[in-house]
Structures are given as structure tokens and as C-alpha cells.
Amino acid sequence: MKNANPMWKFFCSVKLTIVLLLSLAFTSILGTFIPQNENPDAYIHAFGPFLYQFLSVLGVFDMYHSWWFQGLLMLLAINIIVCSIDRLKGSWKLIFNRNPNVRPERFTRRSDARTLTDKRNIEELIAAYQPIIAKQYPNCEVTRSDLSATIYGEKGRLSRLGVYIVHLSVILLLAGGLVGSFFGFEGFVNIPEGEAIDTIRLRNSGRIHRLDFQIRCDNFSMTVYETGTPKEYRSSLSIVEGEKVVKQKEIIVNDPLHYRGINIFQSSYGKLPPEQMQPKNMPQTGPQESYTLNFTSRESGLSYSANAPVGKPITIPEGLGKFVVMAYEADATFRGMDVGSALTGILTPSKGEAVEILLPLKFANFDKMRGGDIFITVASRQQEKFSPQSPDKERYYTGLQVTRDPGVWLVYTGFILMISGCFVTFYISHRQVCIVIDQLKKNCKVTFAGTANRNKLAMKNTVEKIFSTIKNS
Amino acid sequence: MTSSQLLSISTFVFGLAAFLYLAALIFKKPRLTQPARWTVMAAVVVTTGGLLFRWVESYQMGIGHAPLSNLYESLVFFAWTSSLVYLFMEFKYKKPLIGAFVTPIAFLAMAYASLSPNISDRIQPLVPALKSNWLIAHVATCFFGYSAFAISFGISIMYLMKALKPDSAHGIISHIPKLDILDELTHQMVLFGFLLLTAGIITGAVWANSAWGSYWSWDPKETWSLITWFIYATLLHARLMRGWQGNQIAYLSIVGFAAVMFTYFGVNLLPGLHSYGKV
Ligand code: HEM
Numbered sequence: 190m191k192n193a194n195p196m197w198k199f200f201c202s203v204k205l206t207i208v209l210l211l212s213l214a215f216t217s218i219l220g221t222f223i224p225q226n227e228n229p230d231a232y233i234h235a236f237g238p239f240l241y242q243f244l245s246v247l248g249v250f251d252m253y254h255s256w257w258f259q260g261l262l263m264l265l266a267i268n269i270i271v272c273s274i275d276r277l278k279g280s281w282k283l284i285f286n287r288n289p290n291v292r293p294e295r296f297t298r299r300s301d302a303r304t305l306t307d308k309r310n311i312e313e314l315i316a317a318y319q320p321i322i323a324k325q326y327p328n329c330e331v332t333r334s335d336l337s338a339t340i341y342g343e344k345g346r347l348s349r350l351g352v353y354i355v356h357l358s359v360i361l362l363l364a365g366g367l368v369g370s371f372f373g374f375e376g377f378v379n380i381p382e383g384e385a386i387d388t389i390r391l392r393n394s395g396r397i398h399r400l401d402f403q404i405r406c407d408n409f410s411m412t413v414y415e416t417g418t419p420k421e422y423r424s425s426l427s428i429v430e431g432e433k434v435v436k437q438k439e440i441i442v443n444d445p446l447h448y449r450g451i452n453i454f455q456s457s458y459g460k461l462p463p464e465q466m467q468p469k470n471m472p473q474t475g476p477q478e479s480y481t482l483n484f485t486s487r488e489s490g491l492s493y494s495a496n497a498p499v500g501k502p503i504t505i506p507e508g509l510g511k512f513v514v515m516a517y518e519a520d521a522t523f524r525g526m527d528v529g530s531a532l533t534g535i536l537t538p539s540k541g542e543a544v545e546i547l548l549p550l551k552f553a554n555f556d557k558m559r560g561g562d563i564f565i566t567v568a569s570r571q572q573e574k575f576s577p578q579s580p581d582k583e584r585y586y587t588g589l590q591v592t593r594d595p596g597v598w599l600v601y602t603g604f605i606l607m608i609s610g611c612f613v614t615f616y617i618s619h620r621q622v623c624i625v626i627d628q629l630k631k632n633c634k635v636t637f638a639g640t641a642n643r644n645k646l647a648m649k650n651t652v653e654k655i656f657s658t659i660k661n662s
Numbered sequence: 663m664t665s666s667q668l669l670s671i672s673t674f675v676f677g678l679a680a681f682l683y684l685a686a687l688i689f690k691k692p693r694l695t696q697p698a699r700w701t702v703m704a705a706v707v708v709t710t711g712g713l714l715f716r717w718v719e720s721y722q723m724g725i726g727h728a729p730l731s732n733l734y735e736s737l738v739f740f741a742w743t744s745s746l747v748y749l750f751m752e753f754k755y756k757k758p759l760i761g762a763f764v765t766p767i768a769f770l771a772m773a774y775a776s777l778s779p780n781i782s783d784r785i786q787p788l789v790p791a792l793k794s795n796w797l798i799a800h801v802a803t804c805f806f807g808y809s810a811f812a813i814s815f816g817i818s819i820m821y822l823m824k825a826l827k828p829d830s831a832h833g834i835i836s837h838i839p840k841l842d843i844l845d846e847l848t849h850q851m852v853l854f855g856f857l858l859l860t861a862g863i864i865t866g867a868v869w870a871n872s873a874w875g876s877y878w879s880w881d882p883k884e885t886w887s888l889i890t891w892f893i894y895a896t897l898l899h900a901r902l903m904r905g906w907q908g909n910q911i912a913y914l915s916i917v918g919f920a921a922v923m924f925t926y927f928g929v930n931l932l933p934g935l936h937s938y939g940k941v
Contacts, residue, residue, distance in 0.1 A: 210892045211893075221929070418789065443873045594877075597877065607864070
């Protein structure tokens with residue numbers, strides 16, 4: 190740092206860190222008192238048009254993404270990087286030196302160095318003391334010269350790296366956030382039961398985003414406790430690619446669906462207003478000359494598809510009889526309930542009597558409820574689950590949060606490093622102790638001292654303890 | 663014996679402990695800290711029992727969950743964690759008079775939980791958002807952190823009192839431990855609190871990511887925990903600079919605790935997701 194340029198010096202300083210951290214703290218408060226990302230009308234109402242203009246230019250209504258807040262974070266990042274590089278240059282040698290050159294004066298000159306004299310000679314003293322130090326400091330070295338010797342022990346040197354790990358983790362978190370905001374998205378979508386969508390609305394911009402697949406909500410259910418408070422929201426979702434269902438899962442809050450880097454979360458729900466009770470884009474097919482039918486055998490579970498011209502009986506596989514489509518009805522009813530457009534047909538099983546059956550176009554599993562050996566569905570683009578309750582049964586939509594964040598792994602790595610780095614920094618210290626033995630005329634002078642890079646109070650006690658062991662050995 | 667009975671008893675035991683510590687300080691009878699310590703231990707035991715019973719009772723009601731789900735339970739848990747952290751500190755550093763500045767906080771939390779008409783002590787079912795294994799990890803880490811900060815707040819108050827007349831040989835102040843010891847203890851508590859607050863924010867973020875797909879959404883409670891974290895990070899760095907010792911650190915630790923309190927209670931006045939602490 191001595192010959193560094195002023196810019197480097199500026200970013201090295203811990204004073205800047207304090208200013209930045211406090212500025213971040215104070216500005217963050219602002220955003221908790223002014224609700225963020227509300228409707229502009231709400232702000233105009235609260236602040237008046239002029240103040241609204243002013244504040245919105247300053248980005249106060251989306252302040253955590255404003256240029257100045259992001260700028261503060263950027264400065265903090267530069268501060269951390271510059272400061273860490275600068276300090277690491279100094280401590281790298283200290284941390285990674287394999288053969289530390291121990292200068293005994295560093296210890297003997299300490300004001301808290303303890304001394305004693307002993308009649309034994311140097312070798313005897315080394316033999317007596319070395320095990321004491323080595324027991325606590327496995328990294329223990331004895332150096333001898335003519336009339337003196339040192340026994341040096343240290344431990345926890347790598348803990349000096351802890352603080353760099355903490356600072357690195359802050360950088361990773363910021364980087365992860367950046368990656369997420371550039372390459373990820375966060376959106377939401379409401380899907381009525383039985384319908385499928387492939388577009389979501391992005392939360393920040395309000396823009397529409399198209400997914401590579403469709404999300405279909407097969408069912409939504411909600412349970413409540415006796416008190417009436419909600420207990421569980423559950424959506425059965427299918428991921429549809431092309432015409433195929435590639436994944437199915439029932440999601441609840443805290444148990445999302447993950448598919449190809451995209452996460453789908455249960456987030457809200459609602460009732461559809463009555464006019465939307467019928468899906469809007471019902472197939473306006475009208476009568477056709479033939480229909481594609483699917484036959485599913487109850488016994489084998491297998492499905493067969495067949496083209497059935499109106500009025501011509503076709504044979505059902507597995508020897509399950511014959512079926513003929515009789516007519517198309519635009520507004521069929523079933524037990525007094527409107528089921529929309531439907532086919533009527535006659536099923537003649539191989540044994541037993543012929544039955545007339547109704548196949549509503551939009552309810553795929555309607556015929557299943559008949560409970561026969563076979564159930565028939567009309568293949569059509571828009572189908573939904575039929576629910577046999579009352580005609581004015583409420584229809585729900587499920588509210589899903591759909592996100593993608595390729596920066597999460599950076600953030601999680603940052604989390605792990607931050608916790609472990611803090612732990613190491615706070616609770617492990619680099620401790621060094623040194624015994625210096627000097628041969629005098631009649632006896633030996635023994636000097637003992639120790640240092641730690643942090644938690645010096647605890648080190649003082651340790652030094653005290655070791656010294657008394659030395660004295661009594 | 664039900665959990666509510668146990669917890670009402672523990673409120674009184676906490677009150678007694680606070681009384682004994684304060685009496686030891688005010689009447690200059692350090693010997694009273696001996697029974698005071700035993701009383702805090704008793705309070706911890708009774709509260710532990712109360713919390714465990716409550717856990718079991720919730721299962722008997724068919725809505726089993728850890729007793730960490732509403733304001734009442736969190737206040738009780740706060741009293742429990744702060745007395746545990748305090749006992750650990752007293753055991754390690756042997757400065758019992760600090761209890762006079764800590765146990766009243768635990769007692770106030772218990773008293774507020776049991777006596778405030780706005781706080782329901784009924785065992786309530788969990789709303790869907792809270793049904794997660796992360797709940798325990800998140801709440802436990804946060805509250806141990808809050809407790810450490812509460813204790814460092816208490817010690818900082820002592821520090822500022824002592825700093826008025828550091829060399830006085832008479833009066834209450836003379837019984838307060840020396841300034842450098844108080845400074846060291848504040849720092850130790852802040853370190854512990856910072857570690858746990860960090861862990862609390864992280865577990866919260868991981869939970870949020872697994873529950874609704876974003877680890878950070880600037881909701882007021884999240885933001886306030888981050889503000890608190892910034893303040894304590896400032897404190898840690900301020901100590902590294904020459905000239906920032908003693909009083910300034912004590913003030914910062916008091917400001918930090920104010921931020922903790924706002925994160926805990928004040929945020930409910932603001933709009934957001936953590937309806938959790940609402941009365
Ligand atoms: C959010 C951002 C930051 C966090 C969470 C953070 C965290 C920490 C922690 C936990 C410590 C250890 C404190 C202690 O020893 O008591 C520390 C020390 C330190 N930090 Fe930071 N820090 C941040 C930003 C910065 C920045 C921007 C600088 C740039 C100058 C910086 C410089 C230092 C220095 C010089 C130390 C002392 C290292 C030592 O003891 O050898 N920190 N930081």
C-alpha cells in the first residue's frame with residue numbers, strides 16, 4: 190500500500206467500509222417504510238404528482254434495484270476485493286510459509302514474557318519442556334545454537350484465512366445475485382383447474398414470458414382446519430411437452446416442482462368468477478363426420494385409439510364389444526346438468542346389454558364414472574376434469590410462482606463459506622508460543638511468552654497455565 | 663400439569679431471578695448472585711419443560727409442530743435462549759452481576775407473553791407457509807442471535823454506566839466489572855450474535871428459496887434483519903480502527919439491539935410476509 194495510487198488507497202480503507210455499511214443500513218430503512226413496486230396510482234395518491242415524479246426518478250419506489258443502491262453494493266464489492274488483495278499480499282507468506290523463521294526476540298521482548306531460572310542444562314530442559322509444548326502445539330520445533338535454544342510451537346495458522354473467506358463469500362453473494370437478475374426470471378401465473386398454459390407474467394417488468402413447455406393444473410384443492418384457517422393448498426400439476434406429459438407432481442407450499450432448471454411453487458389461489466366457469470376457448474368444433482376415440486380397458490389398464498365414423502360400429506380391442514357413435518349434441522345435459530357439447534353412442538359389450546352413453550367433449554374422464562369394463566373418451570384439444578358435484582360448483586385457479594435462477598449455486602456456496610469463515614474467524618485463532626533457554630554461568634534462564642491474533646484474554650490464561658506447568662516440570 | 667401452568671410458573675421464577683440479581687447489585691450484596699444463578703437455572707428447567715409439554719400437546723391436538731410458531735411461543739423461546747446464553751457466559755467468565763442487566767430482559771419477555779391481552783397463548787395450527795423443517799433451524803438460529811445481542815446490549819449499558827466513573831470505589835458502579843472486561847464481553851456476545859444472525863438470515867433465505875422460489879425478496883422483515891446485520895458488521899469493523907473503542911462500540915451495540923427489536927416487533931407495523939410476529 191506504500192507506493193499505491195490514491196484510488197487504491199481509497200478502496201483499501203476500513204473507514205470506507207464503515208461509511209458504506211452504514212449507508213446501506215440507512216438507505217435500506219427507506220424501502221421498508223415506502224412500500225416498493227406498488228401501483229403508480231397509489232403513490233400519486235400518497236405523495237401528489239410532483240413529489241411522485243421526483244421520487245420515481247430517484248428510483249425510490251424500486252429502490253433496492255435503483256442505480257444508487259446497486260452502486261453502493263458495487264462500491265462495497267470493490268472495497269472488499271481491493272482490501273483483501275492488499276492484505277493478502279502481506280499475510281500470504283505468514284500463512285503459507287513452510288519453515289517459519291522464528292525470531293526469539295519477538296517473544297522475549299514482550300512485556301508479558303515470563304522468566305525463571307533452572308539448574309539443569311539446556312538439553313535436560315529441552316527434554317523436559319518439549320513434550321509440554323508439543324502436546325498442545327503439534328507443530329513444535331526446537332532450534333539450538335551455541336548457548337541457547339528455542340522451543341517454538343504454533344497452531345491455527347490457517348485460521349487467518351477465515352476472514353478472507355468471509356469477504357470472498359460476500360463477493361459470491363453479490364455475484365450470484367447479479368447472475369440471477371441477468372439470466373433468471375421470477376414470474377407468476379394463475380391457471381384454472383383443467384387448463385394448461387405456457388406463458389407467465391414476469392414480476393418486475395410485467396412482461397409476458399413464454400416457457401418451453403406447458404404447465405397444466407389438473408386439480409386444485411384446499412383444506413382448512415376446524416377453525417377455518419387454511420391448512421394446505423395442493424395443486425396437481427402436469428408438465429406437458431408437445432402432446433406428452435413429461436412430469437407430474439402434486440405441489441404444496443414448501444414442496445415445489447422442479448423441471449429443467451425452472452421451479453414452480455404454490456403461491457396463491459382463487460375462485461374463478463362465474464362467467465369464467467366455462468373455459469373460454471372451448472373447442473367450437475360442431476358436428477364432425479368422425480371422431481377419434483380412446484378406449485381404456487379397466488382390467489388391463491391399456492388404452493386404444495380408434496377412428497369412429499358417426500353411425501358405423503367399431504370393434505373394441507380385448508374382445509370388449511362394439512361401440513357406435515350416434516350423434517353430436519351441442520348442449521347436452523346429464524341428470525339436469527349442462528355438460529356442453531357431447532357425443533351420444535351405444536356400447537354393446539360382448540356379454541350383457543347394450544347401454545347408451547354420453548361423452549361430453551370437454552370432460553375426459555366423464556365416462557370413467559360409469560364404472561364399466563371399458564371407458565371411452567373423445568380425443569379433443571380442450572379437456573378438463575369432470576367433477577360430478579352440482580352444476581354451480583366453484584371452480585378454482587391455482588396461483589403459481591415460476592422462477593429460474595442460475596445464480597443460486599453461487600449464492601449457496603457463498604452461504605456455506607460465510608458461515609464457516611465467520612466461525613473460523615471468531616473462534617479459532619493463530620496461537621504461537623515460544624520458550625527461549627539461555628545458558629548462563631551456573632544455570633539456565635528460561636523465557637516463555639505466547640501470542641494470539643485474537644481472543645487475547647483467553648491466550649493470557651493459556652500462557653499462564655503453560656508457564657505453571659513449565660515451572661513444575 | 664399443562665404447558666401453560668408450567669410457563670406461568672416460569673414467568674414468576676424469572677421474576678424472582680431478576681429480583682435477586684438486581685438486589686445483589688443495588689444493595690451491594692454480591693453473595694445474592696449465588697441463589698440468583700440457581701433461580702435462573704430453575705427457570706430454564708421449568709421453561710424447557712413448558713416448551714416440551716407444549717410441543718407434545720400440539721401433537722395431541724393433531725396439529726403437531728414445534729412451539730415456535732407465533733408471538734407467544736417466540737417470546738417464551740427468547741426468554742429461554744437468552745437465559746441459556748447468559749448462563750453459559752456466567753459459567754465461562756464468572757461475572758455474575760451482569761445478570762442484573764440480562765435477566766430482567768428475559769423476565770420482561772415472559773411477562774409480556776403471559777400478561778399482554780393482545781397475545782394469545784393458544785396452540786394454533788400452522789399456516790401452510792410455516793410447514794417446513796426449516797422453521798426450527800431458522801427460528802432457533804435467529805433467536806440465539808437475538809439473545810446474544812440482548813446480552814451485549816445489557817453489558818453495553820453497564821459499560822456506559824461504568825464509564826461515567828470508572829475509578830469510583832463506592833456505590834453501585836464500583837461493583838460493576840472493569841471497563842476492559844465489559845468491552846471484551848460485549849465483543850464476545852456480538853461475535854456470537856453475528857454468527858447466529860448470519861446463520862438465521864441464511865436459513866431463512868434457503869427456506870424462502872425452497873418455499874417460494876426466491877432466496878431474497880426485500881420483504882420488510884428480511885430487510886430489517888439485513889439492516890441489523892449491517893450495523894453489527896459496522897461494529898466489527900469499527901473495532902479494527904484505532905480510536906473506535908469503548909463508548910462508541912457500546913453505542914453501536916445499543917443501536918444494533920434497537921434494530922433487532924424493530925426486526926422482531928416493529929416490522930409488524932409494516933406490510934410484508936412475516937405475519938408471524940403479529941399479535
Ligand atoms: C458486508 C460486508 C462485509 C462483511 C460481512 C465483513 C465481515 C467481516 C468479519 C466478520 C470480520 C472479522 C471481524 C473480527 O475479526 O472481529 C471482518 C474483518 C475485516 N474486514 Fe470485513 N466484512 C465486510 C466488508 C469489508 C470491506 C468492504 C472491507 C474493506 C476494507 C473489509 C475489511 C476488513 C478487514 C481489514 C478486516 C480485519 C481482518 C483481520 O482481522 O485481519 N471488510 N470482516
